[in-house]
Amino acid sequence: VRTIRLDxxxxxxxxxxxxxxxxxxxxxxxxxxxxxxxxxEPVSVAGAGRTDAGTHARGQVASFTTEARLPTxxxxxxxxxxxxxxxxxxxxxxxxxxxxxxxxxxxRRYAYRLLDRPDVLWQRIAWWPRxxxxxxxxxxxxxxxxxxxxxxxxxxxxxxASRSECVxxxxxxxxxxxxxxxxxxxxxxxxxxxxxxxxTALHLMAxxxxxxxxxEVLAGRDRRRAGPTAPAQGLSLEQVYYPGEAVT
Amino acid sequence: VRTIRLDxxxxxxxxxxxxxxxxxxxxxxxxxxxxxxxxxEPVSVAGAGRTDAGTHARGQVASFTTEARLPTxxxxxxxxxxxxxxxxxxxxxxxxxxxxxxxxxxxRRYAYRLLDRPDVLWQRIAWWPRxxxxxxxxxxxxxxxxxxxxxxxxxxxxxxASRSECVxxxxxxxxxxxxxxxxxxxxxxxxxxxxxxxxTALHLMAxxxxxxxxxEVLAGRDRRRAGPTAPAQGLSLEQVYYPGEAVT
Numbered sequence: 256v257r258t259i260r261l262d263x264x265x266x267x268x269x270x271x272x273x274x275x276x277x278x279x280x281x282x283x284x285x286x287x288x289x290x291x292x293x294x295x296e297p298v299s300v301a302g303a304g305r306t307d308a309g310t311h312a313r314g315q316v317a318s319f320t321t322e323a324r325l326p327t328x329x330x331x332x333x334x335x336x337x338x339x340x341x342x343x344x345x346x347x348x349x350x351x352x353x354x355x356x357x358x359x360x361x362x363r364r365y366a367y368r369l370l371d372r373p374d375v376l377w378q379r380i381a382w383w384p385r386x387x388x389x390x391x392x393x394x395x396x397x398x399x400x401x402x403x404x405x406x407x408x409x410x411x412x413x414x415x416a417s418r419s420e421c422v423x424x425x426x427x428x429x430x431x432x433x434x435x436x437x438x439x440x441x442x443x444x445x446x447x448x449x450x451x452x453x454x455t456a457l458h459l460m461a462x463x464x465x466x467x468x469x470x471e472v473l474a475g476r477d478r479r480r481a482g483p484t485a486p487a488q489g490l491s492l493e494q495v496y497y498p499g500e501a502v503t
Numbered sequence: 504v505r506t507i508r509l510d511x512x513x514x515x516x517x518x519x520x521x522x523x524x525x526x527x528x529x530x531x532x533x534x535x536x537x538x539x540x541x542x543x544e545p546v547s548v549a550g551a552g553r554t555d556a557g558t559h560a561r562g563q564v565a566s567f568t569t570e571a572r573l574p575t576x577x578x579x580x581x582x583x584x585x586x587x588x589x590x591x592x593x594x595x596x597x598x599x600x601x602x603x604x605x606x607x608x609x610x611r612r613y614a615y616r617l618l619d620r621p622d623v624l625w626q627r628i629a630w631w632p633r634x635x636x637x638x639x640x641x642x643x644x645x646x647x648x649x650x651x652x653x654x655x656x657x658x659x660x661x662x663x664a665s666r667s668e669c670v671x672x673x674x675x676x677x678x679x680x681x682x683x684x685x686x687x688x689x690x691x692x693x694x695x696x697x698x699x700x701x702x703t704a705l706h707l708m709a710x711x712x713x714x715x716x717x718x719e720v721l722a723g724r725d726r727r728r729a730g731p732t733a734p735a736q737g738l739s740l741e742q743v744y745y746p747g748e749a750v751t
Contacts, residue, residue, distance in 0.1 A: 264622070264623040264624070265623055266623050266624055266626075311623075311624055313622070313623075313624060340623075340626070341623060342623070343621060343623045345621075373591060373593075374512070374561070375512045375513055375514050375559075375561075375588075375589060375590070375591045376512070376514055376559055376561060376628055376739065378514075378588070379627075380624055431680060432679060432680055491624065
């Protein structure tokens with residue numbers, strides 16, 4: 256039995272998210288079907304991040320075990336021929352037994368893209384919040400997030416995470432061509448946490464002291480004090496970190 | 504009779520180009536149908552650039568004349584409700600009689616986006632040329648283009664342009680997030696000229712002196728000495744200039 260790691264990218268627009276659901280087109284479902292076809296045996300795939308419908312990935316990591324004999328080096332070209340155009344397996348590698356893309360991960364990096372104005376070329380991968388965005392206020396709003404915090408304020412209702420404490424390695428806005436981008440790295444993410452942070456940062460932009468307001472929201476640990484959830488299409492899972500890798 | 508100018512953006516992926524063709528989904532066709540529906544009379548729309556299938560626009564300009572009384576200020580919101588998600592009318596304005604988006608234009612600006620590596624999130628708007636790209640060599644290759652030249656070398660066969668002389672205001676590569684972008688402004692463009700310039704620049708990248716080779720290609724005025732045509736999806740019509748506007 257071999258354990259295989261796949262580095263996966265996808266345009267989430269036409270998917271009902273990562274997680275397999277009967278009758279719906281999901282990334283996990285498409286990967287499992289395609290791998291089963293290619294390897295000739297049923298395959299169960301674990302994913303590092305269970306992205307929502309419409310959310311993208313440049314750096315998703317998936318893993319599975321198999322008894323099939325297809326050389327790992329053949330997997331990328333074979334999958335390229337069989338996968339639809341909106342999913343791409345960038346790399347495939349054999350890992351030590353026990354590697355699990357989800358449970359072995361020690362941190363993840365997400366990007367959320369805002370638009371300065373409506374733009375038809377970016378609308379699949381970014382969100383226009385229908386107001387003018389002041390980057391400095393956004394930066395202030397997320398400045399209290401780096402560090403170890405209880406992030407329950409950003410946890411969507413229905414979230415089943417056993418712990419809401421997060422070690423946020425970085426939370427910073429930078430410019431991209433179409434507007435502002437939130438770059439955030441944390442040891443784990445609660446359900447819809449990034450989208451709730453973006454919605455809250457926009458909500459707090461108008462406050463006199465966005466950083467102080469964010470500290471209050473965090474301390475309150477109450478989803479109702481945070482802002483609305485930003486839509487899924489602006490979000491992308493950019494990178495997953497495993498033990499021994501520098502969290503950059 | 505009023506003459507109306509529309510500033511139009513579209514994701515060209517799902518269109519068979521700008522120009523109306525019976526039975527095919529084209530941008531001109533969709534605009535004419537939608538305007539006829541909204542204005543209650545048939546409308547004939549002129550476009551500044553007849554973009555190919557798969558080519559995008561951020562700054563296309565269209566014009567038409569109408570006897571309908573709908574106020575110009577109402578056109579943008581009304582069209583927003585009636586147009587599909589991949590076409591956007593950004594502005595509508597009444598112009599002096601005789602304005603024609605195509606014939607009044609004095610210059611156009613196009614962008615062509617190359618990718619450093621395959622990327623599923625950029626694949627609709629950029630092209631991965633399946634080789635590593637050296638920006639300095641690309642810059643050298645296009646350096647002879649600025650100025651007044653006979654550009655017949657870049658004219659696709661089947662092009663019916665009456666003159667092949669172009670005044671190229673600018674041709675320069677710059678970085679964008681996914682790779683290199685060609686930014687080119689000219690008083691007019693021959694059929695597939697930008698895509699042929701991109702293909703030629705990539706072809707000449709491997710030469711000892713890309714600038715000298717490009718000068719030879721230009722002087723030869725022979726399409727067969729230029730490189731292959733780069734695919735449509737990397738191209739976008741960014742801006743159209745009219746008399747009195749600074750060509751930037």
